[in-house]
Amino acid sequence: MFNNFPLWPERASTVASNVDALFIFLLIVAGMMTLLIFTCVIFFAARYRRRAGVRAEQVEGSTPLELTWSIIPMFVFMVIFFWGAVVYFRERTPPRDATEVYVVAKQWMWKLEHAEGQREINELHVPVGRDVKLIMTSQDVIHSFYVPAFRIKQDVLPGRYTVEWFRATKAGTYHLFCAEYCGTQHSGMVGSIVVMEPAQYEAWMGGGSTGPLSATGEKIFAELGCATCHRMDGSGRGPNLQGVFGKPVALTDGRTVMADENYIRECILDPAAKRVKGFQPIMPTFQGLVSEEQVNALVAYVKSLATAKPSEAPGKATASAGAPHDAGSQVN
Numbered sequence: 001m002f003n004n005f006p007l008w009p010e011r012a013s014t015v016a017s018n019v020d021a022l023f024i025f026l027l028i029v030a031g032m033m034t035l036l037i038f039t040c041v042i043f044f045a046a047r048y049r050r051r052a053g054v055r056a057e058q059v060e061g062s063t064p065l066e067l068t069w070s071i072i073p074m075f076v077f078m079v080i081f082f083w084g085a086v087v088y089f090r091e092r093t094p095p096r097d098a099t100e101v102y103v104v105a106k107q108w109m110w111k112l113e114h115a116e117g118q119r120e121i122n123e124l125h126v127p128v129g130r131d132v133k134l135i136m137t138s139q140d141v142i143h144s145f146y147v148p149a150f151r152i153k154q155d156v157l158p159g160r161y162t163v164e165w166f167r168a169t170k171a172g173t174y175h176l177f178c179a180e181y182c183g184t185q186h187s188g189m190v191g192s193i194v195v196m197e198p199a200q201y202e203a204w205m206g207g208g209s210t211g212p213l214s215a216t217g218e219k220i221f222a223e224l225g226c227a228t229c230h231r232m233d234g235s236g237r238g239p240n241l242q243g244v245f246g247k248p249v250a251l252t253d254g255r256t257v258m259a260d261e262n263y264i265r266e267c268i269l270d271p272a273a274k275r276v277k278g279f280q281p282i283m284p285t286f287q288g289l290v291s292e293e294q295v296n297a298l299v300a301y302v303k304s305l306a307t308a309k310p311s312e313a314p315g316k317a318t319a320s321a322g323a324p325h326d327a328g329s330q331v332n
């Protein structure tokens with residue numbers, strides 16, 4: 001319907017029509033209110049204009065009228081609220097089995113890394129009809145990952161992960177914008193999302209992978225000496241990381257936190273903040289020693305250990321991802 005209307009962006013994700021429907025509803029409500037107000041202004045101006053021989057009378061309140069103009073708008077606003085909440089929660093909740101892509105924003109570019117290992121700059125290739133979850137962080141200031149055709153927008157913050165997801169519904173190339181003013185070349189911080197047919201996508205994926213991100217993470221884990229304390233047999237001075245991700249963790253201060261991406265990230269960069277119960281505060285911070293990409297790889301590695309049994313040999317979990325470990329993969 002709106003394909004020839006240049007002010008209306010293309011719809012290319014599963015949530016796009018939900019967002020549009022709500023937006024159209026808001027437009028209609030606002031349009032009707034505007035019409036009602038202007039009609040009343042004009043009508044009353046004519047009806048109660050000053051005339052010779054007619055004296056103005058003071059009108060004192062009307063309970064039915066006041067109830068009407070309070071209760072009807074209340075219902076309209078409740079519709080907007082619940083409708084908006086449903087669309088919002090749908091957009092905010094990534095499906096569990098979504099494909100993961102790590103996004104690092106910086107002045108002024110987007111760096112994207114697929115969990116399978118492919119890296120891209122200012123371009124993201126995804127297949128049609130698959131849920132894609134973006135795990136995003138910034139290495140400098142606040143940016144915002146905005147894809148109008150998908151009707152998604154999420155701030156990308158330094159120092160933590162934010163998440164958004166989409167499922168593309170048709171092949172094509174769509175604009176990616178930075179929607180948060182981030183410096184002189186903010187307007188140039190653009191890119192594209194290339195949505196491909198699944199077969200095409202597999203072919204694209206097959207070319208030039210450096211191995212899964214979790215394998216890169218495993219390598220960094222070994223290089224930084226993490227494995228000397230975080231032993232797989234549980235005898236180390238740090239917690240065994242197998243089976244940890246996605247589970248609650250008991251802390252020394254009595255709290256329990258969920259081991260999600262942000263928690264793993266914080267443990268690497270600020271280990272003292274949320275110490276695991278039963279362990280000494282001996283882990284050094286890796287703040288400044290690892291890049292955002294390396295943190296992402298480490299998080300992906302810890303995640304890959306989530307399904308491993310505590311007794312399983314190290315490396316098994318990542319090997320199951322299907323791609324070979326490549327010693328030549330680079331981290332910058």
Ligand code: CUA
Nearest residue numbers: 143178180182
């Ligand atoms: Cu990045 Cu604006």
